[in-house]
Amino acid sequence: MTDDEPNERRTADRDFDVDLDDVLEDEEDDEEGGLFDDLLSGEPIFENKEVLRPSYTPHELPHRNEQINNMATILVAALRGETPSNILIYGKTGTGKTASAKYVSQELENTSRKYDVPCEVEYINCEVTDTQYRVLAQLANTFIEQNRDYARGRIRDIESLIEDAEDDPSALAETEFESVRDAERRLEDLERDLEEMEEVPMTGWPTDRVYSVFFEAVDYVERVAVIMLDEIDKLVEKSGDDTLYNLSRMNSELDNSRVSIIGISNDLKFTDFLDPRVKSSLGEEEIVFPPYDANQLRDILQHRSKDAFKADALSEDVIPLCAAFAAQEHGDARRALDLLRTAGELAERDQSDVVTEEHVRRAQDKIELDRVVEVVRTLPTQSKLVLFAIMMLEKHGVHNINTGEVYNIYKTLCDEIDADVLTQRRVTDLISELDMLGIVNAVVVSKGRYGRTKEINLSVPIDETEAVLQADSRLGDIENVTPFVQARFDN
Numbered sequence: 001m002t003d004d005e006p007n008e009r010r011t012a013d014r015d016f017d018v019d020l021d022d023v024l025e026d027e028e029d030d031e032e033g034g035l036f037d038d039l040l041s042g043e044p045i046f047e048n049k050e051v052l053r054p055s056y057t058p059h060e061l062p063h064r065n066e067q068i069n070n071m072a073t074i075l076v077a078a079l080r081g082e083t084p085s086n087i088l089i090y091g092k093t094g095t096g097k098t099a100s101a102k103y104v105s106q107e108l109e110n111t112s113r114k115y116d117v118p119c120e121v122e123y124i125n126c127e128v129t130d131t132q133y134r135v136l137a138q139l140a141n142t143f144i145e146q147n148r149d150y151a152r153g154r155i156r157d158i159e160s161l162i163e164d165a166e167d168d169p170s171a172l173a174e175t176e177f178e179s180v181r182d183a184e185r186r187l188e189d190l191e192r193d194l195e196e197m198e199e200v201p202m203t204g205w206p207t208d209r210v211y212s213v214f215f216e217a218v219d220y221v222e223r224v225a226v227i228m229l230d231e232i233d234k235l236v237e238k239s240g241d242d243t244l245y246n247l248s249r250m251n252s253e254l255d256n257s258r259v260s261i262i263g264i265s266n267d268l269k270f271t272d273f274l275d276p277r278v279k280s281s282l283g284e285e286e287i288v289f290p291p292y293d294a295n296q297l298r299d300i301l302q303h304r305s306k307d308a309f310k311a312d313a314l315s316e317d318v319i320p321l322c323a324a325f326a327a328q329e330h331g332d333a334r335r336a337l338d339l340l341r342t343a344g345e346l347a348e349r350d351q352s353d354v355v356t357e358e359h360v361r362r363a364q365d366k367i368e369l370d371r372v373v374e375v376v377r378t379l380p381t382q383s384k385l386v387l388f389a390i391m392m393l394e395k396h397g398v399h400n401i402n403t404g405e406v407y408n409i410y411k412t413l414c415d416e417i418d419a420d421v422l423t424q425r426r427v428t429d430l431i432s433e434l435d436m437l438g439i440v441n442a443v444v445v446s447k448g449r450y451g452r453t454k455e456i457n458l459s460v461p462i463d464e465t466e467a468v469l470q471a472d473s474r475l476g477d478i479e480n481v482t483p484f485v486q487a488r489f490d491n
């Protein structure tokens with residue numbers, strides 16, 4: 001290389017001279033590891049942690065065969081071009097409702113492609129999409145997108161058919177077109193359709209208009225559309241049963257397509273709020289997902305852990321313990337998987353080669369604490385003030401606190417931060433709510449001729465509770481309020 005060669009060229013050559021192996025060796029010799037070296041050096045515990053996350057759809061769902069077969073038996077009608085009955089799926093949280101329904105839909109769509117039967121499943125999470133407008137708009141736009149693809153595909157086919165027919169008119173034999181002109185007319189129709197297919201904006205239109213665009217989009221081609229409404233109770237709670245009413249009576253007006261609904265809910269009572277017509281149409285078939293017991297959870301964890309962990313990374317008692325803990329919590333598979341993943345992460349952090357029972361116990365505490373922190377963090381300000389009062393009393397050594405004591409300090413705290421003071425009766429209600437959330441424990445005790453009173457104790461760790469309460473921008477201003485506690489003979 002000469003001096004007058006361009007600079008970049010020389011720089012580039014120099015870059016290539018660097019031998020990557022040398023760099024790696026140098027790094028190995030380097031005694032002081034970087035920030036990540038220590039963390040990387042331990043044997044990894046996980047083979048693929050994603051497998052344990054809620055977003056992962058497992059290929060196998062042990063102990064859900066019966067429910068999966070029931071769903072398939074109902075939905076097979078779609079593959080015969082008939083309308084499947086609507087299905088309502090019930091069960092507590094973490095019992096595999098969504099995972100099973102998604103698994104069945106995937107299989108249904110795969111088979112429909114195999115046999116070339118037009119059938120689609122549209123999934124909507126009603127916790128996120130919780131108004132009639134949004135549900136209809138989301139569905140309309142999905143179908144519009146599919147219709148566009150369909151129209152473009154048809155346009156391509158007809159264009160090439162016309163080209164062939166111009167050379168050889170017999171190319172039109174056995175097609176739906178009698179002449180090239182006929183095919184051209186169809187082409188023009190499709191192009192006009194394509195232009196007219198207008199997406200629904202996420203707000204702003206009258207709901208009637210959204211509904212009619214959705215209706216036309218579904219009916220544009222022949223198909224069976226299965227609409228899966230997960231957390232359907234949230235939709236009804238937020239915006240009533242109009243959406244379900246409209247969807248469930250559509251079939252009588254559709255010409256080309258058929259609609260069937262799968263509703264998923266963990267609230268068994270939500271149908272009580274439905275119009276009787278909607279209730280009977282939606283609940284044509286009901287499938288119940290019972291909670292898992294400890295043995296079933298063990299099988300589920302065993303299946304998932306095969307792909308998630310390195311061989312021998314789990315000590316023998318880890319899975320049974322995770323299963324036992326989660327079985328106590330109404331047989332929730334999500335909780336069991338969280339526990340196993342968190343235990344693995346704790347083992348990884350300890351740079352341990354195996355996950356042990358101890359990691360599971362710590363994971364259980366961590367998850368519980370995370371839950372408490374989240375519950376406390378999202379409490380309304382008034383409840384936070386009541387909890388603050390209880391926490392201060394406990395900090396000053398007062399146990400079996402009574403409502404009057406909480407109320408006195410609560411009032412001082414309200415003054416301190418300029419908040420409205422609620423009545424003692426309302427504060428008693430708030431204490432009961434905190435009890436229901438498992439943050440305090442309030443028991444009614446009889447004091448003989450002095451009547452009955454509530455004895456309140458904090459049931460969550462005091463330091464973490466204080467930290468979360470202090471992190472609230474309003475409560476953070478509370479300084480040095482010392483609870484004035486009347487002399488008590490029972491302390």
Ligand SMILES: Nc1ncnc2c1ncn2[C@@H]1O[C@H](COP(=O)(O)OP(=O)(O)OP(=O)(O)O)[C@@H](O)[C@H]1O
Pocket residue numbers: 053054055056057058060061062063064091092093094095096097098099100265266300304333334337
């Ligand atoms: N039988 C099973 N086999 C393997 N994994 C399962 C099984 N049942 C549930 N799971 C897993 O447990 C987690 C929770 O399941 P899913 O979301 O289906 O519960 P859900 O009943 O819909 O709960 P929610 O009502 O809270 O939405 C998911 O990660 C899912 O993959």
